[in-house]
Amino acid sequence: MDLKETVAQMVREELRECVENIEFAGPYEGEEFTIIITLRDEPEDFDEREGRLRDRVWELGYDIGIFVDYPEQTITV
Amino acid sequence: MQEVEFSKETLTFAQMFLHMGVTNTWFYRMLVGKLYYAAHHLGRRLLIEIGLQPEQWRANVHQRVLNELHRQYVATGRMTLEAWRALDGLLDLRRTADYELAKPIRLRHVNHALALFVCFSEESYRILGVS
Numbered sequence: 001m002d003l004k005e006t007v008a009q010m011v012r013e014e015l016r017e018c019v020e021n022i023e024f025a026g027p028y029e030g031e032e033f034t035i036i037i038t039l040r041d042e043p044e045d046f047d048e049r050e051g052r053l054r055d056r057v058w059e060l061g062y063d064i065g066i067f068v069d070y071p072e073q074t075i076t077v
Numbered sequence: 078m079q080e081v082e083f084s085k086e087t088l089t090f091a092q093m094f095l096h097m098g099v100t101n102t103w104f105y106r107m108l109v110g111k112l113y114y115a116a117h118h119l120g121r122r123l124l125i126e127i128g129l130q131p132e133q134w135r136a137n138v139h140q141r142v143l144n145e146l147h148r149q150y151v152a153t154g155r156m157t158l159e160a161w162r163a164l165d166g167l168l169d170l171r172r173t174a175d176y177e178l179a180k181p182i183r184l185r186h187v188n189h190a191l192a193l194f195v196c197f198s199e200e201s202y203r204i205l206g207v208s
Contacts, residue, residue, distance in 0.1 A: 025173070025176070025177050025180075026172070026176065028172060028175075028176040029139065029172060030136070030137050030140070031140070031172070034169060034172060034173060034177075036173070036177070036180065051159075051162060054162050054165060054166070055158075055162075058147075058165070063137070063140045065168070065169040065172055065173070066166075066169050067169050067170065067172075067173040067177075067180070069180065069181075069183075070183065070185045070186075
């Protein structure tokens with residue numbers, strides 16, 4: 001399993017039903033890549049789940065970014 | 078310490094601009110960047126305080142600051158994992174805000190960045206012994 005798929009699997013394990021979409025970006029500054037997670041909805045224990053995810057990704061030993069996009073609309077001008 | 082002064086100024090101005098009700102993604106990208114760099118400078122100060130010289134590092138400086146903070150402070154029980162995660166999260170937000178122009182940076186992201194910044198900066202002030 002390559003590194004991207006390994007991280008995507010961790011995302012699916014920790015965030016499960018909340019994940020709407022997963023994509024990858026970068027690298028831009030020497031990191032391996034950033035995984036961009038679009039949430040379908042945000043569970044009450046999201047911070048705890050994201051913390052576990054960050055720890056698991058950190059333990060892989062690579063510089064991997066995690067970016068979460070939320071299921072809300074923001075008015076921009 | 079100039080890093081502490083800069084971080085306090087950054088938080089004050091970020092909150093002030095948000096209270097003005099600005100809703101613009103360019104502005105949100107800028108705020109996320111400033112909050113990250115203010116936290117990054119605090120992290121460097123923490124490393125300088127224990128004798129490291131991050132100003133001499135020439136590659137992967139952002140990740141190296143995180144790695145050394147984990148090694149020198151988190152692993153030794155001097156910094157909470159939560160605070161370290163906050164700086165890690167700020168770096169990811171900043172990279173995406175700076176490089177992924179197709180990704181909208183929302184007010185929610187800025188508020189999250191503010192919360193992460195407060196978490197990391199307050200822990201840094203405690204370690205540095207400043208109020």
